Amino acid sequence: MVQLVRFAWLEAQSCLFAVALFAGLVVAHVVPLPLARYDALLVWCVVVTLGFWALGLETWREVLVVVAFHLVGLALEVFKVGVGSWSYPEEAVSKVGGVPLFAGFMYAAVGSYVCQAWRRLDLRVSGFDAVPATVVAVAIYANFFTHHWIADLRVPLAVVGLVVLRRAWVGFSVGGARHRMPLALSFVLIGLFLWAAENLATYLGAWAYPGQLDGWEVVHAAKIGSWALLVTMSFVLVAGLKRWEGELYAVVHQPVARARRPARPRAAAAPPPPG
Numbered sequence: 487m488v489q490l491v492r493f494a495w496l497e498a499q500s501c502l503f504a505v506a507l508f509a510g511l512v513v514a515h516v517v518p519l520p521l522a523r524y525d526a527l528l529v530w531c532v533v534v535t536l537g538f539w540a541l542g543l544e545t546w547r548e549v550l551v552v553v554a555f556h557l558v559g560l561a562l563e564v565f566k567v568g569v570g571s572w573s574y575p576e577e578a579v580s581k582v583g584g585v586p587l588f589a590g591f592m593y594a595a596v597g598s599y600v601c602q603a604w605r606r607l608d609l610r611v612s613g614f615d616a617v618p619a620t621v622v623a624v625a626i627y628a629n630f631f632t633h634h635w636i637a638d639l640r641v642p643l644a645v646v647g648l649v650v651l652r653r654a655w656v657g658f659s660v661g662g663a664r665h666r667m668p669l670a671l672s673f674v675l676i677g678l679f680l681w682a683a684e685n686l687a688t689y690l691g692a693w694a695y696p697g698q699l700d701g702w703e704v705v706h707a708a709k710i711g712s713w714a715l716l717v718t719m720s721f722v723l724v725a726g727l728k729r730w731e732g733e734l735y736a737v738v739h740q741p742v743a744r745a746r747r748p749a750r751p752r753a754a755a756a757p758p759p760p761g
Contacts (some may be wrong), residue, residue, distance in 0.1 A: 492661045496606050502543065503552075503598035504683065506534045507591060511690045524578035524586035531591035538598070547731075548601040551723050552594045558719060559593025560585065562630055569634055572695045592687070596680065596717065600724045607660070610736035611669060613653035616725060622647045623718040630716075640715060647718060657736050673721070677714030684709060 498505075510530040514523045535552065538544045544552070564583040567573055573584070580587045603609060622643065629639045647670065654669035685705050688698055697703055728734040 500602035555597035556590035560590035607658040
């Protein structure tokens with residue numbers, strides 16, 4: 487139980503960006519603002535991002551990874567809003583293609599979480615093959631677009647992802663003890679918490695699915711799988727940075743062979759006594 491509490495506390499600290507984002511959503515939901523709510527949230531998210539960098543909570547390289555996932559998420563948002571998957575019903579100056587620019591920061595929060603958890607939990611992976619994992623992640627991302635015209639390949643891609651990650655484990659430290667779990671399982675757990683966060687965000691009016699326009703309702707549980715799949719893209723981006731920094735793979739300590747002592751020279755035989 488002590489380890490579980492320690493783990494939960496480290497996880498909570500790793501979610502600082504998401505906590506700050508939801509704090510902005512709550513304030514914007516209950517406090518009258520002098521500008522459009524979506525515009526105010528954009529300003530708040532930019533301040534939080536710069537604040538994390540200024541306070542040393544994230545390096546400039548990690549900020550670039552977070553920005554990259556922001557752009558990946560924003561492109562997906564513009565497309566999904568265009569095809570009617572969900573909508574942002576409020577007016578704002580900072581809208582592009584019907585999507586407020588702050589929306590990308592909700593994806594950036596996932597990238598920030600992975601970066602923060604990597605440092606706080608001393609994450610390392612083993613059995614992770616970056617190239618096929620990246621190919622699967624890109625295919626998953628592309629399928630979020632293409633399934634509107636061709637067959638939805640989420641289930642086959644999930645199966646392929648499980649095969650690619652079948653030997654991948656993620657190790658983490660809690661209270662000085664080292665633990666590990668299958669990397670694919672960590673994606674599912676993150677997807678579950680993102681689904682819970684999505685329910686809270688839609689309740690606060692950040693965006694709305696078609697069934698929520700006349701009143702809020704729980705987001706369909708199938709979104710858990712969608713989030714778990716999308717997490718692969720975030721992980722691949724962060725893993726690329728950590729590989730470059732030399733902090734991706736677990737170090738396997740090989741036993742050091744003991745050097746054999748040189749044999750002692752034998753003493754020369756004593757000469758026979760005279761006579």
